[in-house]
Amino acid sequence: MSCLDELTGKYVDIELSGHKYFSGPLLEDGPDILVIHQEQTDSVYYIPLVHVQRINPISDANEVASLPARDHPFRADNETTSFRKVLMHARGHFVEIYVSGKTTIHGYLTSVMNDYFVFHSPVYKTIFVNIEHLKWIMPYPDNVIPYALDAESVPHRTAPTSLPRTFKELCKRQTGNMVVFDMGDDPNKIGQLKGVDPDTNMAELYTANGAKQLLNLHHLKTVYLP
Template sequence: MFSLKSRHPLLDQYVELDVSGASLPIKGKLIDLGQDILVVHNGRQFLYIPFVHLQQMRLIVNEYQDIEVPEPHFEQQNDLISYRKVLMNAKGMFSELYITGHQSIHGYLTSVMNDFFVFYSPVYHSVMVSLKHLKYLIPYNPNVTPYTLTPEQFPLKPSPITLARTFDQQMNKLLGEFVILDLGENPNKIGVLKSIDQSMIELSNADGKSIYLHFDHVKTIHLP
């Protein structure tokens, strides 16, 4: 079922994880880990968590009864899992992403590029997500759809945007467009993308004022 690997001391144990940006620890059974990602089952769902956002992992004692872990929703290969393989396997599956703030987004992963991927949501439509800012991915059962929408109500559409290979190239393709950064959690991250110069992004906000942000801190970008 799982990757062939040398055993981690906490593999198949119940653990508590502190993950960057998450307000509460994640708890569950550590069922797999690879070179840059680990997998926890919380009794209901599989959570795929990139190592880069793992701050601490601790053993939980006498808090959980043993739970039966089902087969993963997509087949794992016999070699070590990896972040990129997980994303490729999750393409076209209804999933939940946690990226920023208190918001999760639900939808379908449609494309995986060099350092970002595209996620199609009924709420946000095509969202481009920096690989380094995804906190965790939860794939849902194959018979589950977002908000119980039918395929007719929520058809899986390709991105209307021509995709670049890298996130910075993609941003440059959107110069002059009205964009929403980081899911619009901050009003100053909504506006016209004016320029990108030496990792500084200039955005014109609702008041027409220029707001400057560092490229490395942009987690997502999408068009309204």
């Protein structure tokens, strides 16, 4: 039994990297993921354990009776919930994800590769997300359509063909293209990608004024083509 098992069904406070906080009953803990019910919004959040800084049982947690078992959308029968299984179950569902910065991203996850996944957003279109930087994923009810759009105007949810297996290979394929890393929060991560050094994992990018930037792929969280 893990140290988290005794908290399942109890109320907890969770602090994530970047000073993000959740409070509510812990629905499940897997080997690398927590599932928490945020009662204020009646939403279920799947949080990779690697980004959890602190878990604090609410002071009277030991006195609170265990909550009734509650299903969550990405639970599979007779399976232990894990981060990768959650991503696989999330394909085709309308979800909220958070990677970094001030905003969440809303859309549809379509493909899960070795270390990144493909995400379709009505705002940003196709985004490639480095898996290790995903902080949470929250599914919306099946009857909710992004931004109250007509169903026909929602971005396509089918997986692109011929995807590279790794985030590095994906970035190498964008050589010569204009790219936006990390959702454009930093102007030094927007520009023309000249190449990726296979030995150092550094991406060579030229920004708006022609300045050369070398970016470490290990620290890049998302990429999309403007």
